[in-house]
Amino acid sequence: MSMIDDVIAKVKEKDKDQPEFIQAVEEVLTTLKPTEEKHPEFVKAKIYERIVEPERVVMFKVVWEDDKGEIHVNRGYRVQFNGAIGPYKGGLRFHPTVNLGIIKFLGFEQIFKNALTTLPMGGGKGGSDFNPKGKSDREVMRFCYAFMQELYRHIGPDTDVPAGDIGVGAREIGFLYGMYKKIVNEHTGVLTGKAFEYGGSLIRPEATGYGLVYFTSEMLASEGMTLEGKTVAISGAGNVAQHAAQKVNQLGGKVITLSDSNGTVVDMDGIKGEKWDFVMELKNVRRGRIREYAEKYNVPYYEGKSVWDVIRDEGLKVDIALPCATQNEIHKDHAEALVKAGVKAVAEGANMPSTLEAIKVYQENGILYGPAKAANAGGVAVSGLEMSQNSLRLQWTREEVDNKLREIMRKIYKQSVEAAEAYGKPGDLLTGANIAGFLKVAKAMLAYGVM
Secondary structure, three states: OOHHHHHHHHHHHHOOOOHHHHHHHHHHHHHOHHHHHHOHHHHHOOHHHHHOOOOEEEEEEEEEEOOOOOEEEEEEEEEEEEOOOOOEEEEEEEOOOOOHHHHHHHHHHHHHHHHHOOOOOEEEEEEEOOOOOOOOHHHHHHHHHHHHHHHHHHOEOOOEEEEEEOOEOHHHHHHHHHHHHHHHOOOOOOOOOOOHHHOOOOOOOOHHHHHHHHHHHHHHHOOOOOOOOOEEEEOOOOHHHHHHHHHHHHOOOEEEEEEEOOEEEEOOOOOOOHHHHHHHHHHHOOOOOOHHHHHHHOOOEEEOOOHHHHHHHHOOOOOEEEOOOOOOOEOHHHHHHHHHOOOOEEEOOOOOOEOHHHHHHHHHOOOEEEOHHHHOOHHHHHHHHHHHHHHHOOOOOHHHHHHHHHHHHHHHHHHHHHHHHHOOOOOOHHHHHHHHHHHHHHHHHHHOOOO
16 A cells, blocks of 8 residues: 555544545545655655644634624634645635535645645635625624634734635625734734725636636647637636636636526526626625526526536536536536536636546546646635735736736646646646645655654
8 A cells, every 4th residue: 555545544534524625635645646656755754644634723612693682603713734835825714514624625725726826825724604694794794803803813924814715705804804903903914805995906806717717718728729609607606606707708608507505597698798797796795696697587597406407407518617616516427417518628616516526527538627726726826916915015907917817827737737747647637736736835844854
């Protein structure tokens, strides 16, 4: 048994109650096997064993009061997974499904994603099982204040720089940053995803979605294709899905699906123009449900079904699939349906949206596959650019940030291709992305000695 197999077995034994974390470790470490022979120094120093253990796990209670005066208790987390190449960096997720295993999986993935951006950022993640849906602005504010009253002592501009994630958008970041600033009496770059007016970066809200589409374009270009005229299925209707749809439209593609936790809409005429504007208002201002889109534009709505369920059950024809909702949304049967649908490329906007069995289907059928840690790294890349702007006490123009984002996504694609080639897996972007990110972190860990 190789050291990697031994490490995976130990994780399965020690963290048996954390299936998402086990899945992430197995997916990454399995693809790292080509590095064992070429880098005996990593084996000797037990880098593989060390990299799956977080450097620090913080768990705390969050007590807050709703508008009716009722007291609630939630659980908060911050996992500082690996700081070898820079301050811990990774989002905060507010969602009822949040638990330690999910935060560890996200933090572990973040290590390699951040390394791929070429920026000096370590990997971390945090959040709470608090559900912002259905809460008033003042309830969300009180929760964020209570959350930050504990979190503040564990973060800082040169220590750990959180950002947003599912359930944590501009509203939540504003409340969180306001309390941090009040407690420490500093105006500093400790959170990213801030509004432009108080230190945020232009393009940050759009960055994950835009970067996803830039990465997709790089994959297609390798086969002499573009997005022009392509039919695109996008899942989700949050920040990533919204801006991926916008960029697809700008590059000549046609987005036909969006979804939320209640169901999916299919609009064969394309979700663009005033329809896209309606989605932005619906989801970001009114915080409504996607079925309202179907009611307004008289298009099919599939209650309780994901985008991938609909493609499977209705036999839709699709050229590009961009899963942007949540982890493990695409299973083996969905992937097989995508093959039948004629999909040429799958690029992941969400974190780990495809199961290991689904990924195998993509690879066996020659579908271009952009794994999450490469394809959705645009968000954290621009978070890194926001950190740079905060440190310099200036703000770049929209064009400057967008050009830097496009170049970073191009470099991520190039690194992934080159690493796959160098380690005997040509064309395998999953292996390439994992190895490229791992090598940077592993070399830094080795340089520090045994610690």
